[in-house]
Amino acid sequence: MPQQDHLTARLVVDDDFEVAPVNNRLFGSFVEHLGRCVYTGIYEPDHPTADEHGFRKDVIDLVKELGATTIRYPGGNFVSGYRWEDGIGPKQERPRRLDLAWHSTETNEFGLHEMAEWLEATGGNELMEAVNLGTRGLQEALDLLEYANVPGGTELSERRRANGADKPFDIRMWCLGNEMDGPWQLGHKSAEDYGMLAASVAAGMRQIDPDVELVVCGSSAHGMPTFGKWEQTVLEKTYENVNFVSCHAYYQPFFKEDGTRDMASFLASGVDMDGFIKDVAATTKAHLKSAHDVYISFDEWNVWYQGEEPSKTPEGIGNWPVAPRLLEDIYTAADAVVFGDLMITLLKNADRVHAASLAQLVNVIAPIMTEPGGPAWRQTTFYPFSLTAKLAKGGTVLEPKLASGTYETDKYGEVPTINSVAVRGEDGTISVFVVNRSMEAANDFAIKLPEGFALSAVEAQTLHEDDLLAKNTLEDQNRVVLHPNTTITSDADTGTVRVTLPPVSWTAVHVK
Ligand code: AHR
Numbered sequence: 001m002p003q004q005d006h007l008t009a010r011l012v013v014d015d016d017f018e019v020a021p022v023n024n025r026l027f028g029s030f031v032e033h034l035g036r037c038v039y040t041g042i043y044e045p046d047h048p049t050a051d052e053h054g055f056r057k058d059v060i061d062l063v064k065e066l067g068a069t070t071i072r073y074p075g076g077n078f079v080s081g082y083r084w085e086d087g088i089g090p091k092q093e094r095p096r097r098l099d100l101a102w103h104s105t106e107t108n109e110f111g112l113h114e115m116a117e118w119l120e121a122t123g124g125n126e127l128m129e130a131v132n133l134g135t136r137g138l139q140e141a142l143d144l145l146e147y148a149n150v151p152g153g154t155e156l157s158e159r160r161r162a163n164g165a166d167k168p169f170d171i172r173m174w175c176l177g178n179e180m181d182g183p184w185q186l187g188h189k190s191a192e193d194y195g196m197l198a199a200s201v202a203a204g205m206r207q208i209d210p211d212v213e214l215v216v217c218g219s220s221a222h223g224m225p226t227f228g229k230w231e232q233t234v235l236e237k238t239y240e241n242v243n244f245v246s247c248h249a250y251y252q253p254f255f256k257e258d259g260t261r262d263m264a265s266f267l268a269s270g271v272d273m274d275g276f277i278k279d280v281a282a283t284t285k286a287h288l289k290s291a292h293d294v295y296i297s298f299d300e301w302n303v304w305y306q307g308e309e310p311s312k313t314p315e316g317i318g319n320w321p322v323a324p325r326l327l328e329d330i331y332t333a334a335d336a337v338v339f340g341d342l343m344i345t346l347l348k349n350a351d352r353v354h355a356a357s358l359a360q361l362v363n364v365i366a367p368i369m370t371e372p373g374g375p376a377w378r379q380t381t382f383y384p385f386s387l388t389a390k391l392a393k394g395g396t397v398l399e400p401k402l403a404s405g406t407y408e409t410d411k412y413g414e415v416p417t418i419n420s421v422a423v424r425g426e427d428g429t430i431s432v433f434v435v436n437r438s439m440e441a442a443n444d445f446a447i448k449l450p451e452g453f454a455l456s457a458v459e460a461q462t463l464h465e466d467d468l469l470a471k472n473t474l475e476d477q478n479r480v481v482l483h484p485n486t487t488i489t490s491d492a493d494t495g496t497v498r499v500t501l502p503p504v505s506w507t508a509v510h511v512k
Contacts (some may be wrong), residue, residue: 060122066389074115086108253334264407269303395426435507487499
């Protein structure tokens with residue numbers, strides 16, 4: 001398609017109007033016992049970089065560079081058939097079990113203690129633990145909480161101490177099951193049944209530890225047939241006893257009738273995520289009479305080519321591989337732009353979204369890839385995540401006042417060409433994250449800084465490739481990286497910064 005003349009858009013950064021402080025938990029991620037996320041991902045005792053616990057140090061370094069905070073664990077669909085006790089105690093005595101969610105064998109070599117130790121090694125990241133409400137219920141959830149959080153003096157807490165963790169794990173965030181609305185989920189339930197169970201588990205958990213922060217399952221996708229009604233029913237039963245309701249969303253470019261992919265709609269995935277958040281926020285606000293507030297934990301989000309080869313689970317009664325290659329999507333430059341747009345959308349909704357988990361962290365639809373015995377490297381999506389985390393953590397989201405053109409999509413109708421958000425840092429600097437969704441035209445983007453802002457320096461980094469399908473692979477690990485955007489200019493007199501955004505690009509502007 002021929003390039004159109006440059007489009008224009010403008011963001012007015014108004015320091016007087018704040019959306020909300022950026023909760024560091026927005027930069028959470030997710031480690032599930034799925035494929036090679038744990039085994040040969042974060043844990044590989046034979047790897048040349050492995051530490052005394054068997055953790056890959058090359059991966060730990062990348063996790064630190066990524067800037068991930070809270071880690072959701074151990075699933076995902078996996079948790080709905082998981083017995084947490086299998087993963088504690090001497091490793092040689094731990095049972096091998098069928099993992100029905102991913103048709104694999106779980107060796108249980110890695111469990112709760114290993115996860116806590118690994119989080120220490122990553123710099124003290126927070127654990128967000130999920131309990132199994134698929135095949136299990138109230139008693140097992142209470143047992144796990146007692147094991148994890150009670151200091152000592154009872155059979156379970158003393159067992160933890162005997163297993164090497166003298167101090168309690170002191171886990172604050174707990175997911176009450178996973179995607180219980182999904183018919184694929186082991187132990188899937190109706191909203192009524194799940195709501196009743198979640199309410200009793202929440203109340204019971206609070207009898208042990210009143211200060212836990214509980215996440216009740218919302219819908220596993222915006223497009224679920226039960227969406228809306230599910231949230232309403234579940235929240236009616238659990239509202240006073242939970243702190244978060246979850247949202248999950250995965251995006252991919254679907255095929256059009258002519259066999260090509262609908263990139264225009266895919267590039268507007270942030271529009272759907274925004275609508276999802278607004279819809280769920282409206283449901284939580286329906287409880288206005290309560291003094292208590294329930295926020296959103298967007299605890300699974302990403303681009304995922306579901307149904308394609310890397311996501312096909314093994315089959316056969318005699319075929320239950322250990323840590324097979326599963327969901328190992330290799331992301332393109334276009335995927336990273338959509339991904340950056342999703343991060344912008346989460347930030348824009350920081351008043352309602354207080355936690356989020358990028359699904360997942362290593363190998364499985366992940367920003368970090370590894371080879372067993374070999375290297376670890378950054379996928380294209382690594383870059384928008386790490387730079388957003390670096391610039392936005394500790395900051396405050398400012399109300400986005402954005403004037404942008406629009407374009408037409410098959411899936412979402414007319415959508416803005418530009419999506420953008422500004423964050424004021426703790427040090428008073430301003431970071432603007434912006435995505436140009438246009439496939440045809442560059443965009444001359446103007447940022448009007450707050451009145452009186454003493455502008456001294458500006459810089460911009462852009463992720464863009466002429467080849468939208470460019471990827472980072474084992475053979476070419478740095479094909480797609482961020483580049484300084486040299487088009488940036490600033491005018492201190494008018495308090496304006498200008499930068500040209502190439503078509504299908506993600507940019508972070510940092511103004512000091
Ligand atoms: O992240 C992959 C899977 O997607 C999770 O196990 C499940 O919760 C979701 O459907």
